[in-house]
Amino acid sequence: MDPRIEKLAKVLIHYSLKLKKGQLLKIQGEAVAMPLIKAAYAEAVKVGAHPYVQLRVPDNEETFLKHATDAQMRFISPITRLEVNKIDALLAIWGSENTRYLSGIDSRRQALVRKYSRPLIDKLFKRIADKSLTWVGTQFPTLADAQEAEMSLADYEDFVYGAGHVNVADPVKHWKKVAKEQARLIKILNRVKTIHVQSPDTDLKLKVKGRKWINCAGTENFPDGEIFTSPIEDSAEGYVRYSYPAVYMGREVEDVRLEFRKGKVVKETAAKNQQYLTNMLNIDKGARFLGEFAIGTNYEIKRFSKNILFDEKIGGTCHLAVGASIPEAGGKNKSSLHWDMVCNLKKKAEIKADGKVIYRNGKFVI
Numbered sequence: 001m002d003p004r005i006e007k008l009a010k011v012l013i014h015y016s017l018k019l020k021k022g023q024l025l026k027i028q029g030e031a032v033a034m035p036l037i038k039a040a041y042a043e044a045v046k047v048g049a050h051p052y053v054q055l056r057v058p059d060n061e062e063t064f065l066k067h068a069t070d071a072q073m074r075f076i077s078p079i080t081r082l083e084v085n086k087i088d089a090l091l092a093i094w095g096s097e098n099t100r101y102l103s104g105i106d107s108r109r110q111a112l113v114r115k116y117s118r119p120l121i122d123k124l125f126k127r128i129a130d131k132s133l134t135w136v137g138t139q140f141p142t143l144a145d146a147q148e149a150e151m152s153l154a155d156y157e158d159f160v161y162g163a164g165h166v167n168v169a170d171p172v173k174h175w176k177k178v179a180k181e182q183a184r185l186i187k188i189l190n191r192v193k194t195i196h197v198q199s200p201d202t203d204l205k206l207k208v209k210g211r212k213w214i215n216c217a218g219t220e221n222f223p224d225g226e227i228f229t230s231p232i233e234d235s236a237e238g239y240v241r242y243s244y245p246a247v248y249m250g251r252e253v254e255d256v257r258l259e260f261r262k263g264k265v266v267k268e269t270a271a272k273n274q275q276y277l278t279n280m281l282n283i284d285k286g287a288r289f290l291g292e293f294a295i296g297t298n299y300e301i302k303r304f305s306k307n308i309l310f311d312e313k314i315g316g317t318c319h320l321a322v323g324a325s326i327p328e329a330g331g332k333n334k335s336s337l338h339w340d341m342v343c344n345l346k347k348k349a350e351i352k353a354d355g356k357v358i359y360r361n362g363k364f365v366i
Contacts, residue, residue: 001035004161007171008138008222009039011164013047015172016136016219017089021048024086028054029093033140036093049089058101065105065113073109074116084123090133094309095140099148102250107276110249111283114336118284121324121336128220129327138164138222139309149305163301163310164223175224179217182227182297186213188366189227192353195293197240197318199349204260204320206293207235211330216294225298225313230331231290234263240320243344244304244311246270246277252306253277256341258322264288265322281322286335292321295351295359296342308340316346316362 013019025044029037037053044051064072102110127133139145139160146156161167165174193209211229218224242256255271265288270277281287299315312319323338325331345351351359358366 001039002157004157004166005035006039006043008161008164008166009036009043011166011171011218012040012091012136012138012222013043015175016222017091017134019044019047019049019089019134023049023088025049025051025089025091026054026083026087027051027091027093028056029140030056030058030096032097032142032144033093033095036095036138036140040091040093058096058098062101062105065102065109070112073113076117076120080120084120084127087133090135092135092137093140094137094307095142096144097142099144099306100250105250107251107279110251111279114249114280115283116336118334118336121338122334125324125327134219136220136222137309139307145305145307149303149307151305159303159305159310160223163298163313164218165300175218178225178297179215182215182217185364185366186215186227188358189213189229189353194352194354195231196352196355197343197345197349198352199343199345199347201241201243201257202239202343202349204236204238204240206231206290208232208293212328214326214329221309221313223298223301223310223313225301225315226294226296226319228292228294228326228329230325230329230333231293232263233289233325233331233333236260236263236290240343242341243317244342245272245306246339246341247306247308248280248339251276260290263290280337280339283323283337284335286333287323287337289322289333289335290320291323291325291331291333291335291338292319292329292340294319294321294340295364304342308342311342312340314342316344318343318345318351 141157141160195206216226239259253273259267296317298313319342321340323335325333346362
């Protein structure tokens with residue numbers, strides 16, 4: 001086994017989840033991620049926790065989306081409801097044998113499944129916000145994900161573990177340093193009322209007064225590196241053009257441009273898969289409002305990989321998510337959707353807070 005896998009498992013169990021003796025831990029992922037699943041399971045057993053594994057089977061998900069009746073799509077298993085209420089910790093391991101396995105699915109059916117699963121999504125967000133559930137999501141490097149990122153497997157492994165600083169002697173020391181610097185920035189931003197993002201293709205104003213900025217340093221996503229908040233729901237005014245393709249549920253939408261009035265997306269365009277974009281924005285009433293505004297701070301991630309876990313953290317970018325707010329940031333928007341889309345701010349770009357430039361060309365200046 002690649003020694004970085006066991007090292008990553010230790011970081012996830014002890015630093016990210018802070019798993020304790022007696023806690024119930026769910027580990028979920030595809031069979032292709034089994035090396036990391038096994039390493040995390042073993043580490044959890046050593047802690048004295050109660051881990052169990054749920055394997056995702058993409059072929060079954062495809063079959064369900066193609067053939068399930070509306071009643072079947074609406075059904076939420078009582079076992080799943082119990083699980084969401086009872087687990088103390090959740091480790092989601094991403095990594096697939098086929099990143100495009102849902103390409104042949106009607107996007108309207110995907111939207112319906114997301115809509116019907118909203119009670120579970122809301123419950124998970126609530127439990128994360130009130131600290132009764134800890135969770136972290138991470139990436140296991142696979143051939144399919146390497147191909148998606150246009151890298152060899154060896155290069156992609158170096159990319160994944162490098163982004164998380166798993167290749168250094170003490171990854172936790174690095175992430176604690178990141179947390180300290182981001183805490184300094186957040187102390188300033190928590191006093192801010194308005195945010196104005198400007199670049200050649202973006203001119204967007206948001207209100208954030210009273211909302212909390214969140215410090216992301218490896219405890220809920222790994223790798224990490226961002227600070228975010230949930231804008232006031234009816235405040236977004238202007239337009240944004242996303243520099244990178246927006247990937248969601250196995251579909252890729254290119255050259256997305258969204259126009260906002262009174263917080264709501266009133267016009268959306270895309271060069272590729274615009275109908276999919278529109279279908280997702282029409283899932284429910286909250287899907288056309290912003291749930292998150294964030295700034296990426298991980299400068300070890302130097303390239304776009306079509307994986308939002310990494311892409312939203314790229315140093316020199318911001319991302320704005322349509323759909324569900326993050327309750328811990330004070331957001332109130334409810335939706336089955338939470339779709340992060342990434343904007344490059346490295347050239348001819350500024351972010352102003354209450355009229356003062358705080359960020360220019362990919363770097364904070366405060």
